[in-house]
Amino acid sequence: MKKLLHPFFAFNSKRLFLLVFLGLGITTAFAQQKTITGSVTDINGLPIAGATIILKGTTTGASTDFDGTFSININTSSVLVFSYVGYKTQEVDANGKNTIDVALEENIALLDEVVVIGYGTSKKSDVTGAVASADLETFRDSPNTNIAQSLQGTVPGLNIGQVNSAGATPEISIRGRTSINGNSDVLIILDGIQYNGSLSSLNPADIKSIDVLKDASSTAVYGAQAANGVILITTQSGKRDQKPKITISSSYATQAPSEDLRPMQREEYIDYLNMQLYDRAFLAPEYTTPNPAFTGYFEQRDLNPNDMLGIPVNSGNPELFKDTDYNWWDEGTQTGYVMDNKISVTGGSEKMSYLVSLGLTEQEGYIKRDDFQRKSIRVNLDADATDWWNIGVQAFGSFVNQDGDQPNLYSLVIAPPVLTPYDENGDLVRNPTGTLDSNPFLGSNTEDLERKDYLFANIYSEIDFPFIPGLSYRLNFGNNYRIEKRYGASIYAAGGNGEAGKDIRFYNDYTLDNILKYNRVFGKHDVGATLLYGAMERKWDNTNAYATSFDRLSLGYNKLSLGGLPEISSGAYSDQLNYQMFRFNYKYNNKYIVTGTIRKDGYSAFADNEKTAYFPSGALGWIVSSESFMDNADFVNNLKLRASYGLSGNQTPRYTSLARLDTRASYVFGEGGTTAFGQELASLANGDLRWEKTAGLNVGVDFILFSNKLNGTIDVYQSTTDDLLYKVRIPYLTGFDEIQTNVGKLENKGIEISLTGNIVRTQDFKWTATANYSKNKNKILELTGEDADGDGKEDDLIQSNLFIGESIGAIYDYETNGIYQIGEENIPAGYQAGQYRIVDQNDDGLITQADDRKIIGTKDPGYRVSLLNTFTYKQFSLSVFFNSIQGGNNTYISRNDNALYRDSNSIFRNNLSGIDYWSPENPDGLNALSPNRPGITGTRYEDRSFVRLQDITLKYSFDNAILDKLSISDLSVFVSGKNLATWTKWNGWDPEYQNVSDNVYGVGMSAGGRPVMSGYSFGINVSF
Known part of the structure; x- marks a missing residue:
């Protein structure tokens, strides 16, 4: 009997052909798939980590590992595209190859x-x-x-x-x-x-x-x-065409003062008090023989407070005579920390990209209750609505918490260690010394809420006009919102009667920019233009409710109506700006560049006659390395010369051009009657008040040399600011003593240099270094133009510390030359040993304010310099950053004087340990010490120059083999340090810190000084 086949296998020519075709197709497909391995190096044979290998025409790709090797599955007929930032892209046909080694050539243009x-x-x-x-x-x-x-x-x-x-x-x-x-x-x-x-x-x-x-x-x-x-x-x-990438980083940093200064404790403090009484503790005139009648400040409790000392001995406080050694500083400080946690998700498709990030930063400062917390969220989206229309948003919210009042740092230093802050009931003592010096913990034992919410968004739309190549239009609409809440309550405030208040502030602004751009290349001509029309409005308002005289403060600032003396105030402002700008760029033959800009600004705060102003600028560039005569200069990879000149402006504070009104008590209706408040003019109007204008010239050179082994930039500049905004004093017969106007001229010039070198580059080890240098100097050229003394020269504004031909930071003071010593002859009348020796500038034998002051230096730095070294060895990287500001020739100096003149209040005050005071036993001491304060004391200045090890980071990045096993894309751990060492002759906390608005330049040995933090950080970064 004949066996039957399945119908599919029955003889059929079409079916046979189909079987053969499928078999060949499957066989061919498997035959074409294979793995290509290889390496990517530079022309010197050094591996390039992170180079990209893409299968041409697809998004399939791979990247090189730390050793520059790669592996990718492809078809034998594929073309691979090799690329890396800074190198020319290469295409390699993979047909018939199993291994491909590529040497990429550096591309200076990239x-x-x-x-x-x-x-x-x-x-x-x-x-x-x-x-x-x-x-x-x-x-x-x-x-x-x-x-x-x-x-x-x-x-x-x-x-x-x-x-x-x-x-x-x-x-x-x-x-x-x-x-x-x-x-x-x-x-x-x-x-x-x-x-x-x-x-x-x-x-x-x-x-x-x-x-x-x-x-x-x-x-x-x-x-x-x-x-x-x-x-x-x-x-x-x-990034477009990127699957979601999750990045998490976390770090913890310690914080402690960069200088370990502390107040004196009991034994040193008592010696300090006795040192102030050297004129009673030792016999005149040499003050080297002990006075047998003086047994020590605290031992002489029966001394009459009104005796020859002229100061209270026990101040009525029995605590002074106990064996107390209370450490106020330790009780008010702690080891600070910064804890930082961040997470972000990025990715995108062919038509869009996105970023979502969250952050939480918590910082507890070295001073207790000096706290900072920031919670943040950001969303950045960018999408193509069509092939020619792009839209997006960049938005974030930040929520800052700075609750808590700190103990008063000055009070912590001056509080005597022989006292404690609490009485026998455990309550804070308002004035432990019995003087006006209050307990430092009164300021921290409060209710305090300080919150700041920031909201920002920029919504944009950009159109690339398909019918006009190179023409685009962008609309930016930006909004800023800020809400501030400052609430507080303290039972110790207002003379112990208690106070509480709520201060709420709102700020918002909007910016609307219309930007039209055109960029096109016509042969050797590269043309670009930008046209801008924009407007901005800013608004602010606040409401403050405040009350004092509380019977009880159990509800704090949430029940202000319980206060016996309420007070309410409010304020607001609004200002507007509009502006237009046109910028033109032209480059010919990749050699010659011209840029021109003109902007028109209008601002509501200026006077009616000066609402607008124009700000033009122009610049030229010459790419010298593109010239034919540079063809033989093989060591020059890129050389460009630049020169620019332009005008920019500075706004006046709002309302200063207007006649403003103030409210004040004006009339009392009858004896014992109520006070009526009225309004009066507080300032004169100036209808011609205008912008400050700064005209600046800049000449620069950019270069890349020796096959990118050295690159850098040098800039030299000079600018002149005219029509300076200044309040000029006027005769009071006008009813006013000053008016805001435009006067004077200021010059500013300097030089800046930045150099980066690839010093060593081997397969396993790389060393790069960047050095920066800058020097800046300003000089007042003109002021009011007045010559009141008739000497033919314009007058200086001495009361404002402004001098023609000098820097804004000039220091006009008495010059000191050491300290008067015991037995010294020719000590001027009114002075004695232990006080500063002031130089008599006119040699008249007298120290007077009018004749004996001079310009002794400037607060401005001489120059700034920094050096960053980065070392890489396999997976390890180490960066070391030194930063320095130097003075010299009486520049970058500041007051650092701790002269001590005895009086009934200051005698009790503690101070920082280690201050070098003059005394008969220490005649070379730096700081004056005297029982009396002379009429003109003089002061001591110090050089603030320093070199600082500012940042150092050691990082380890795990290699691809480990990352593949963990199924993550990046993993690194690090340890870093901040402000680890400072080399300086400055005495005190920190020479660099300054606050110009508070006239603080360097924090010295002052009891009111505040430390700059140093510390170590440990962290991890991981991406999936």
């Missing part, structure tokens, strides 16, 4: 990174102004709560100060001072929108790049607000 220049971006090779990019990556793992701290010393000309309180923003300036009384704030632009919030609100992990506009040509696009320079902050974003 090494020229893209920088943000204001209302756009540009390749650095095309920039004609002084624009610098900050190195953020090196300092990502430093324990910085504020992004500004990561900029200290990294950009020449950008001057960032130190901070000494939790969450604080350091002082920021660019190229020194260009104004006397005008606004000195640097303009901050966040994602293209002016940002008027605090930098403490920004999560440093969200920041992608920071670019600094320094000269008038580059800042002119921001017109009247840009005289002090511009910082452009760009936040992170997602």
Whole structure:
């Protein structure tokens, strides 16, 4: 019997052909799939880690590991595309190959990174102004709560100060001072929108790049607000065609004072008191023989307080004579810390990208209750609505908590260790010494709420017109909101009667920018133009409810009506700006560059006759390395010369051009009657008040030499600020003593140098170094133009410390030359041993205010210098950053005087241990000590010069073999240090910290000083 086949296998020519075709197809497909391995190096044979290998025409790819090797599955007929930033892209046909080794050639043009220049971006090779990019990556793992701290010393000309309180923003300036009384704030632009919030609100992990506009040509696009320079902050974003990537980082940092200064304890404190009484403890005139009648300050309890000492002995406080040794400083301080946790998710598709990030930063300062907490959320979205229309949003919310009042630091230092803050019932003693000095813990034993909520969003829409190649239009609409709550209550305040209050402040602004751009290349001609029309409005208002005289404060600030003396106040302002700007860029044959800008600004705060102003600028660039005569200069990879000149402005404070009214008590109706309040003019109007204008010239050179082994930038600049905003004193017969007007002229000049070298580059070890140098000097050229004394020269404004031909930071004071010694002859009348020897400038034998003061130096630095070294060995990397500010020739000096003149209040006060006082036993002491205060005391100045080991970070990045096993894309651990060592001759807390508004320049041995923090950080970064 014949066996039947399955119908499919029955003979059929079509079916047979189908079987053969499928078999061959399957066999061929398997035959074409294979694995390619290889390496990617530079032309010197050194491996390139992180190079990208893409299967041409697809998104399939791989990347090289630390040793420059790769592996990828492809078809034999595939073409592989090899690329890496800074190198020329290569394509290799993989047909018939199992191994591919590629040597990439450096591409200098690609090494020229893209920088943000204001209302756009540009390749650095095309920039004609002084624009610098900050190195953020090196300092990502430093324990910085504020992004500004990561900029200290990294950009020449950008001057960032130190901070000494939790969450604080350091002082920021660019190229020194260009104004006397005008606004000195640097303009901050966040994602293209002016940002008027605090930098403490920004999560440093969200920041992608920071670019600094320094000269008038580059800042002119921001017109009247840009005289002090511009910082452009760009936040992170997602990537197109990337699967979701989750990045988590966490770190913990310790914080302690960079200098270990502490107040004196009991034994040293008692010696300190007795030292002040050397004129009673030892016999005149040499004060070297002990006085047998003096047995010690505390031992002479029966001494009459009204005797020859002239000071109270026991102050009525029996606690003085116990064996108490209370450590006020330890009770008010602690080991601080910073804890930082961040998480972000990035990714995108072909048509969109996204970033979502969360951050939590908690800082407890060295001073108890000096706390800072920031919670932040950011969402950045970018999407293509069509092939020619792009829309997006960049938004964040930041919620800052700074609850808690600190103990008064000055009071902690001066509190005597022989006293305690509590009485026998455990209650705080208001005035432990019986003098006016209060208990330092009164200020911290309070209810205190301080919250700041920041909300920011920039919504944008950009159209690339398909019918006009190169033409685009962008609309930016930005909003800033800030809500501040400051609530407080203290039963110890208001003379012990208690006080409480609520202060609520609202700020908001909007910015609307319309930006039209055109960029096109016509053969050798590269043309670009930007046209801007924008408007901005800022609003602020506050309401403050306050009350004193509480019977009880159990409900704190939540029941202000219980206060016997209520007070309510409120305020508000609103101002508007509008502006137009046109910028033109032209480059010919990749050699010659021309940039021109003109901006028109209008501002509501200026007078009716001066509402608007124009700010033009121009710049030239010459790429010398593209010239034929440079063909034989093989060591020159890139050389560009730049020159620019422009005008920028500075705004007057709002309402200063107007006649303003104040409210004051005006009339009392009858004896014992109520007081009526009226209004009166408080200032004169100035209808011609106008902008400050700063005209600046900048000449620079950019270069890359020796096959990218050395690159750098040098800039030399000079600017002149005219029409300085200043309150000029006028005769009081007008009813006013001053008026805001435009006077004077100020010059500002300097030099900036930045050099980066690839010193060593082997397969396993790399060493790069970056050195920065900057020097800046300002000089007052003109003031009011008056010559009241008739000497033919313009008068200085001595009361305002302003002198023609001198720096704004000039120090006009008495020159001291040591301390008068016991037995010294010719001590002037009114002075005695232990007091400063003041130089008699006119040799008349008298010390007078009019004749014996002189310019003894300046607060301004001589120069700034920094050095960053980065070492990489396999998976390890080490960065070491030194920062320094130097004086010399009486520059960068500041008062650091702790002269002690005895009186009935100060005799009890404690002080910092280790202050070098003069005494008969210590005639070489630095600081004056005397039972009496002379009429003119003089003071002592010190050089603030220092070299600081500011940042150091050691990091280990795990290799691909471990990452693959853990199914993660990146993993690194690190340890870093901040302000670990400072070399200086300055005595005290820190020479660098300053607060110009409070006239603080350097924190010395003063009892009111505050330490700068140092510490170590440990952390981990991981990405999935």
